[in-house]
Amino acid sequence: MPRPPRKALVAAGLIIALGALAACLPGLPQRDPQANGARLYADYCAACHGPGGKGDGPGAEGLKPRPADLTRLAARNHGTFPQVQVMAKVYGYHQGKGGGGGPMPEFGPLLEGPTVLVETAPGVMTPTPEKLVALAEHVERLGRN
Ligand code: HEC
Numbered sequence: 555m556p557r558p559p560r561k562a563l564v565a566a567g568l569i570i571a572l573g574a575l576a577a578c579l580p581g582l583p584q585r586d587p588q589a590n591g592a593r594l595y596a597d598y599c600a601a602c603h604g605p606g607g608k609g610d611g612p613g614a615e616g617l618k619p620r621p622a623d624l625t626r627l628a629a630r631n632h633g634t635f636p637q638v639q640v641m642a643k644v645y646g647y648h649q650g651k652g653g654g655g656g657p658m659p660e661f662g663p664l665l666e667g668p669t670v671l672v673e674t675a676p677g678v679m680t681p682t683p684e685k686l687v688a689l690a691e692h693v694e695r696l697g698r699n
Pocket residue numbers: 595598599600601602603613617618619620621622624639640643644656657658659661689693
């Protein structure tokens with residue numbers, strides 16, 4: 555009786571083992587920053603800034619000052635989306651103008667988690683919460699619609 559070629563058996567075993575291992579791994583993170591940013595925006599921002607970013611959410615009623623029109627940020631900044639300023643504002647890091655104090659909450663604590671490096675100034679790479687970056691990217695897209 556011909557014996558099954560040992561090498562083939564070993565190879566088949568290895569493939570099965572690898573397949574089982576791959577199925578057991580917790581799964582590489584399926585990054586979908588677009589969906590993520592949109593979800594975060596819907597959860598945290600749309601109430602005041604409106605689903606499209608126009609500043610017309612139900613929570614905008616009676617706020618002084620009014621929530622900003624987020625679709626105009628790039629236009630108001632000579633056509634360049636002010637990514638770093640937006641992230642600073644959302645995080646709650648107030649630059650200049652005597653700090654915060656407006657009606658908009660600070661979202662820093664809600665956005666903690668894994669960070670990515672963002673060039674926040676020429677040559678300056680700052681570890682920045684991934685969620686904050688995804689949110690800013692979503693806000694940028696609001697201005698393109
Ligand atoms: C409770 C209502 C409220 C919520 C929720 C809110 N904002 Fe605001 N936001 C405001 C108001 C009011 C202003 C204008 C006054 C100010 O600048 O503080 C503002 C201003 C801003 C600005 C500054 C715009 C400019 O003119 O430079 C940005 C950017 C912004 N919001 C983004 C966001 C994002 C992104 C979220 C969600 C993470 C969010 N906001 C959630 C009320 C809100």
